[in-house]
Amino acid sequence: MPSTPAIVVTDLVVDRGKKPVLRSVSTEISAGTVTGLLGPSGSGKTTFIRSIVGTQKVKSGTVQVLGHPAGTKPLRRRVAYVTQDASIYRDLSVKANVAYFAALYGRSRHEAMQAIEGVGMGDHADKLAGNLSGGQKTRTSLACALVIEPEVLVLDEPTVGLDPVIREELWDRFRALAAGGATLLVSSHVMDEADRCDRLLLLRDGVFIADDTPADLRAATGTANLEAAFLHLIRALEGVN
Structure with a gap:
């Protein structure tokens, strides 16, 4: 597995109002890997992701992405972010949406169509985005991100509400991107997706508990699956046998 860190987070602290959301978290994410960010709703996953892409105000600590401070100009063409809600224009077709983002980053219409085909939306390219299903909107939003060929791709719960077939197709795509050298950070609250990742960050109440x-997480907790491992860690923290 590659050892070069694409993302380095050091003692990151984020407050919302007077409430701490992230409590001095640190980690390194290797280039060319898929890292899963897992935890229950409200654990701080979206805040952590926004810190990586540079859209979150932080109280203290540092976030370096590809050797630069998160969110700075050198990263604009190298980092892509797919939010929970599809970031597309409802009054444009799938093709027009992806072509628009392609033009912003100096990509061709041919490359836009390749991105559309790559997420399985080729048969829907002429449909208005506003008329798409939830899963189709998610895939269109992903195509808009992929057309820039990012070195780092950050996805905030991209498979929520999708049927198993579409989820499987997206994860195959994520693994192919990592195999090609991209670095992916994928948040989820679905534990059965965890085994698809090279590494896991388990977030609870603003801190990493793993x-x-x-494989090492299961071995360390003596459990047969990752859901059991997660529960083991939580119970250990709470002093429950």
């Missing part, structure tokens, strides 16, 4: 490979 930062390990799926």
Whole structure:
């Protein structure tokens, strides 16, 4: 597995109002890997992701992405972010949406169509985005991100509400991107997706309770699956046998 860190987070602290959301978290994410960010709703996953892409105001600590401070100008063409809600124009077709983002980053219409085909939306390219299903909107939003060929791709719960077939197709795509050298950070609250990742960050109440490979996490907790491992860690923290 590659050892070069694409993302380095050091003692990151984020407050919302007077409430701490992230409590001095640190980690390194290797280039060319898929890292899963898992945890229940309200654990701080979206805040952590926004810190990586540079859209979150932080109280203290540092976030370096590809050797630059998160959100700075050198990263604009190298980092892509797919939000929970599809970031597309409802009054444009799938093709027009992706072509628009392609033009912003100096990509061709041919490359836009390749991105559309790559997420399985070729048969829907002429449909208005506003008329798409939830899963189709998610895939269109992903195509808009992929057309820039990002070195780092950050996805905030991209498979929520999708049927198993579409989820499987997206994860195959994520693995192919990592194999090609891209670095992916994928948030989820679905534990059965965890085994698809090279490494896991388990976030609870604003702190990492684990930062390990799926296999090592199961071995360390003496459990047969990752859901059991997660529960084991939570109970240990709470002093429950």
